[in-house]
Amino acid sequence: MDILPILSTLRRHKITALLVILEIALTCAIVCNAVFLVSQRLERIHMVSGVAEHELLEVELANIGPKADDSARTAEDLAALRQIPGVTSVASVNQLPFANSSNNSGIKIDRKQNKSSLNATTYYGENIADTFGLQLVAGRFLKADDYVDIDTAKKAFVAGDAKGLPKNTVITLAMAERLWPGQQALGKQIYMGNDLPLTVVGVIKNLVRPSIWDDATAQYSMLVPIQVSDGVYAIRTAPQERDRVLKAALEKLKQANPHRVVLQKRTWDEIREKFFQNDRAMTGLLVGVCVALLVVTALGIVGLGSFWVAQRRRQIGVRRALGATRGNILHYFQTENFLLATIGIVLGMALAYGVNLFLMVHYELPRLPVMYLPLGAVVLWLIGQVAVLGPAMRAAAVPPVVATRSV
Amino acid sequence: MFDYYLDLAWRSLRRSPGLTVLMVLAIGFGVAASMTTYSVFRAVSGDPIPWKSSKLFVPQIDPWGPSGRASDGEPPDALTYTDAMALMHAHRAKLQSAMYRISPSLVPEQTGQHPINVSGHAVYGEFFPMLDVPFLYGAGWSADDDAHQAPVVVISGELNRKFFGGANSVGRSLSMDGKDYRVVGVMGDWNPQPRFYDLASSANFNAIGEGVFIPFERGIAAGIYNSGNTNCYEPTKGAGFIGLQQSSCTWVSYMALLDSSAAASQYRQYLDSYAREQQQAGRFHWAPNNLLRDVPAVLDHQGVVPSDTRISLLVALGLLVVCLVNTVGLMLAKFLRRSSEIGVRRALGAPRRALYAQFLIEAGLIGAAGGALGLLLTGAGVMSVGLVFRPEIAALARLDWSLLGITMVLAVGATLLAGLYPTFRAARVQPAWQLKSN
Numbered sequence: 001m002d003i004l005p006i007l008s009t010l011r012r013h014k015i016t017a018l019l020v021i022l023e024i025a026l027t028c029a030i031v032c033n034a035v036f037l038v039s040q041r042l043e044r045i046h047m048v049s050g051v052a053e054h055e056l057l058e059v060e061l062a063n064i065g066p067k068a069d070d071s072a073r074t075a076e077d078l079a080a081l082r083q084i085p086g087v088t089s090v091a092s093v094n095q096l097p098f099a100n101s102s103n104n105s106g107i108k109i110d111r112k113q114n115k116s117s118l119n120a121t122t123y124y125g126e127n128i129a130d131t132f133g134l135q136l137v138a139g140r141f142l143k144a145d146d147y148v149d150i151d152t153a154k155k156a157f158v159a160g161d162a163k164g165l166p167k168n169t170v171i172t173l174a175m176a177e178r179l180w181p182g183q184q185a186l187g188k189q190i191y192m193g194n195d196l197p198l199t200v201v202g203v204i205k206n207l208v209r210p211s212i213w214d215d216a217t218a219q220y221s222m223l224v225p226i227q228v229s230d231g232v233y234a235i236r237t238a239p240q241e242r243d244r245v246l247k248a249a250l251e252k253l254k255q256a257n258p259h260r261v262v263l264q265k266r267t268w269d270e271i272r273e274k275f276f277q278n279d280r281a282m283t284g285l286l287v288g289v290c291v292a293l294l295v296v297t298a299l300g301i302v303g304l305g306s307f308w309v310a311q312r313r314r315q316i317g318v319r320r321a322l323g324a325t326r327g328n329i330l331h332y333f334q335t336e337n338f339l340l341a342t343i344g345i346v347l348g349m350a351l352a353y354g355v356n357l358f359l360m361v362h363y364e365l366p367r368l369p370v371m372y373l374p375l376g377a378v379v380l381w382l383i384g385q386v387a388v389l390g391p392a393m394r395a396a397a398v399p400p401v402v403a404t405r406s407v
Numbered sequence: 408m409f410d411y412y413l414d415l416a417w418r419s420l421r422r423s424p425g426l427t428v429l430m431v432l433a434i435g436f437g438v439a440a441s442m443t444t445y446s447v448f449r450a451v452s453g454d455p456i457p458w459k460s461s462k463l464f465v466p467q468i469d470p471w472g473p474s475g476r477a478s479d480g481e482p483p484d485a486l487t488y489t490d491a492m493a494l495m496h497a498h499r500a501k502l503q504s505a506m507y508r509i510s511p512s513l514v515p516e517q518t519g520q521h522p523i524n525v526s527g528h529a530v531y532g533e534f535f536p537m538l539d540v541p542f543l544y545g546a547g548w549s550a551d552d553d554a555h556q557a558p559v560v561v562i563s564g565e566l567n568r569k570f571f572g573g574a575n576s577v578g579r580s581l582s583m584d585g586k587d588y589r590v591v592g593v594m595g596d597w598n599p600q601p602r603f604y605d606l607a608s609s610a611n612f613n614a615i616g617e618g619v620f621i622p623f624e625r626g627i628a629a630g631i632y633n634s635g636n637t638n639c640y641e642p643t644k645g646a647g648f649i650g651l652q653q654s655s656c657t658w659v660s661y662m663a664l665l666d667s668s669a670a671a672s673q674y675r676q677y678l679d680s681y682a683r684e685q686q687q688a689g690r691f692h693w694a695p696n697n698l699l700r701d702v703p704a705v706l707d708h709q710g711v712v713p714s715d716t717r718i719s720l721l722v723a724l725g726l727l728v729v730c731l732v733n734t735v736g737l738m739l740a741k742f743l744r745r746s747s748e749i750g751v752r753r754a755l756g757a758p759r760r761a762l763y764a765q766f767l768i769e770a771g772l773i774g775a776a777g778g779a780l781g782l783l784l785t786g787a788g789v790m791s792v793g794l795v796f797r798p799e800i801a802a803l804a805r806l807d808w809s810l811l812g813i814t815m816v817l818a819v820g821a822t823l824l825a826g827l828y829p830t831f832r833a834a835r836v837q838p839a840w841q842l843k844s845n
Binding site for chain 1: 425426429430432433436437440444447474475512522523524638639640641642643644645646650718722723725726728729730732733735736737739740741743744828
């Protein structure tokens with residue numbers, strides 16, 4: 001196919017051709033960046049939690065009036081929950097991953113350090129590793145004799161009595177890597193806040209925080225051997241048993257003490273879904289806008305193509321009369337569209353890169369992977385070709401006899 | 408003449424209905440998509456109290472010293488109980504209130520009903536006039552009630568409906584955490600988003616409004632525990648709520664109304680002199696490190712506006728631009744073909760002015776139709792925001808009429824321009840030449 005005649009035709013329709021190019025360029029730039037944003041969202045939505053996701057249940061209770069002996073009541077509750085058939089493990093915890101409310105603490109590796117090395121979330125509660133289904137990579141989990149009651153620990157802290165304080169901790173691999181890059185974390189000491197020394201006895205693969213400010217620190221979690229009685233229970237059971245066990249658990253807890261308010265009763269899957277609800281909404285919105293952009297661009301090409309064909313009916317007739325085949329005419333319009341699309345895509349890539357730079361500066365986004373550019377180009381080429389097919393076929397159907405008619 | 412041109416335009420548009428529909432759709436769609444996204448953006452970034460926000464200030468005092476500071480060197484977002492009480496007693500602002508979040512259990516009067524858990528705040532009486540809280544019945548409480556730890560409560564309209572059937576419940580009693588409180592006020596519809604008065608300890612967005620407000624000192628005396636965030640630099644020494652009050656943990660939020668910048672700088676000086684006093688008294692071992700930000704600055708610093716939404720606004724604007732470019736292209740293609748028609752009319756004696764009028768009316772018709780469609784689609788879009796976004800955010804998605812107006816003007820302006828350019832070109836050419844060339 002000879003390109004030169006196409007170019008000379010386009011030169012006579014500078015403005016319309018320019019607008020098509022501009023439209024394709026803008027669409028290319030926006031779609032490349034939007035798809036990149038979507039992929040970032042999706043990556044976030046699939047963030048690793050480190051827990052047995054489909055096996056966990058949460059029940060949270062609140063007391064009315066003055067508090068009685070919390071730890072005894074909690075022990076009763078735990079015993080009752082364990083009796084439910086199908087329950088593999090139960091723990092009274094202070095927080096759950098992705099549940100949004102969290103206890104956090106500054107962590108130092110040297111008592112004399114001026115500033116904390118990092119901020120980590122602290123998971124309390126006996127039996128938490130079993131219930132959450134955490135995966136150990138080194139050392140051991142916390143044992144029953146590591147645990148101290150939270151009130152005892154507080155009193156011991158005030159009295160300066162080392163006996164009643166927790167001594168060991170289990171941290172995540174991400175936290176260990178950040179504190180001691182490339183070193184063995186087992187046996188090392190960390191300081192919670194200013195004064196509480198803890199020895200690392202185990203390292204777990206993953207455990208995500210309940211609330212995440214910065215995705216880079218999402219895995220900075222540690223288990224501290226403190227027993228809590230906050231009324232937050234994590235229950236582990238087989239996935240297909242969850243509904244039944246949750247109902248049974250609520251009944252058991254109501255039997256144990258009817259004067260309590262149930263604040264939460266849900267599966268951990270619901271917690272996760274709620275946590276990423278906004279990310280999913282944003283993904284949907286971006287995908288919708290991308291589709292809309294591509295459709296609008298395609299419609300624009302169809303519209304302009306049809307117009308051009310209608311405008312050039314006579315020329316097409318002349319070409320046909322002079323011996324051009326239907327195929328020739330079809331290819332003419334397809335090549336024309338390909339040319340316009342290519343110029344648009346080249347401009348669009350430069351623009352996409354520019355938009356990405358702007359987003360990197362203002363919204364701390366990572367650099368657009370180069371792979372998105374050829375992908376965007378292929379999509380736009382395809383859309384251009386599909387969109388122009390209709391008008392081009394109509395052009396090919398123009399009979400040669402048109403050339404003989406005067407206007 | 409106008410009627411005639413309108414008729415001409417209508418005929419011309421009817422000649423190519425597909426293209427006309429396409430142009431109208433492109434405009435309407437572009438306007439609607441960008442406005443819907445923008446309404447979501449506004450929902451999460453909008454100033455919750457625009458008429459007063461620059462006069463409302465949040466003081467921050469550093470109770471932990473250099474080693475406890477975050478990497479930006481700023482003091483914590485909330486105050487310790489000790490500092491909050493000191494500021495409250497000094498009473499240097501026009502209106503002010505310390506506050507903390509509570510979630511007490513309410514027991515309905517009728518037996519057999521289950522107790523419910525509500526969220527709320529323990530505040531001082533000045534809280535209500537300071538934030539222009541609307542009242543359906545009654546009002547807030549007095550400074551006297553604050554001082555005497557009076558068992559009074561201000562409840563939300565929703566809670567009033569739930570517990571008292573929506574009647575005027577002022578003077579009735581409400582059982583909260585096992586104690587009786589007297590209702591002194593029922594709030595009107597008040598649920599500012601984001602909850603700017605207590606950003607330090609609240610989730611940013613809550614669909615459920617605040618249920619109860621009780622006097623701060625009553626909450627402390629009755630041992631109603633803080634249910635907001637607590638940040639500690641060192642473990643608390645004492646046990647329970649009393650231990651928390653004596654600790655250096657930050658958990659009390661604070662807001663002060665300062666009318667002028669002079670008042671704000673005076674308050675800053677006061678904060679510094681307070682910190683110096685504490686330093687001399689040996690409680691602080693560091694130079695004063697205080698902050699006093701107004702509400703917009705606090706919102707900005709806390710990053711309450713998700714950057715996602717801002718990016719999606721950019722994407723939506725891009726969509727509008729592409730739609731406009733598309734329309735302009737189609738209009739140009741349509742109008743550029745009409746040079747012969749223009750030639751004929753010119754040859755028959757029509758002045759250029761008449762031609763401009765005719766084509767502008769045609770372009771304007773398309774623009775207006777597109778704009779109207781855009782308006783309809785925007786309405787539908789805003790209504791369906793709830794299908795995509797969390798109800799908390801969707802409830803706040805409201806149309807910005809002025810911006811919608813600007814977008815419509817932009818859309819119609821672009822179509823007019825697209826109609827004007829071919830007319831301008833065609834009208835310049837000698838009519839005879841145009842007639843001949845065909």
